[in-house]
């Protein structure tokens with residue numbers, strides 16, 4: 189995480205005696221990745237976070253590839269997916285490899301259950317919905333267009349203030365971070381970065397619940413959900429500090445770059461991880477030379493599969509897509525504007541497109557669920573009619 193943050197009450201030194209008013213010790217917990225050398229935070233609990241009453245397996249999560257089909261461009265209409273019951277256990281996987289997976293969830297209702305992903309970091313793109321991401325680090329209000337970055341291991345749950353909600357879940361095996369080329373050698377986002385620390389929202393309003401009882405925690409590990417019955421309310425942290433916590437940035441706070449002539453997709457990069465990057469295509473003026481061609485040139489994404497999630501129904505180079513569409517342009521084929529789109533872009537002054545791109549460096553599998561909502565003629569859409 190880019191910046192040091194702290195909330196609540198802390199002892200003056202790490203690992204020193206720190207007692208409650210009744211004389212008992214607070215339970216100090218280090219949470220960080222890569223052993224003891226990665227980004228980490230120290231938390232102080234009212235009770236031991238290790239106290240578990242019961243454990244049982246509740247669900248195997250299936251990442252099943254659809255039967256193999258000829259290589260082609262693909263288009264999936266996620267609006268056709270049903271609403272599902274549980275925001276954590278009923279996510280619908282669409283595309284995946286060993287580095288990253290993309291899922292969609294439209295939960296029918298809120299759950300009071302807690303959740304921890306112990307196998308990946310999560311970047312949640314809030315396509316629709318408002319609410320609060322509650323975690324042991326405090327509350328993080330969210331709205332549509334937010335990216336919620338939840339590093340692995342962080343116990344959390346969602347509270348919605350809207351009736352409709354649609355989330356794109358990008359789950360990463362690697363640690364999700366700001367692109368290295370945006371940071372100076374001291375870790376600060378540079379003046380040339382398309383967003384700054386000021387755009388990044390950190391948890392606030394730390395709640396410290398002092399409650400014993402049964403509290404259900406769902407833990408995802410090895411593509412399985414294990415239910416753990418905790419012996420006390422997990423939001424019992426009275427203070428924490430460090431670099432490891434959930435954070436948010438809204439896609440509209442990404443400041444798009446524009447040139448005299450077309451700038452390539454890395455201009456739109458928002459996050460990096462291992463094996464993939466995430467870019468944001470935001471409303472912006474088009475390239476400003478009178479002879480500029482605003483639509484992108486045809487390109488072959490060699491050694492990369494390109495995924496686009498269309499967060500609204502407009503995209504300058506594409507036709508036939510709708511809000512919620514996902515296109516997959518795999519390595520092995522060229523892609524670019526469909527017939528008429530390049531010509532139509534000339535002279536246009538701006539675009540209102542809003543899209544999230546995930547470029548993976550290894551090939552993606554298409555799930556059975558994605559194949560069920562596929563627009564199977566998409567690969568023909570570059571033919572002159």
Ligand SMILES: [Fe+2]
Pocket residue numbers: 487489494517523
């Ligand atoms: Fe592309």
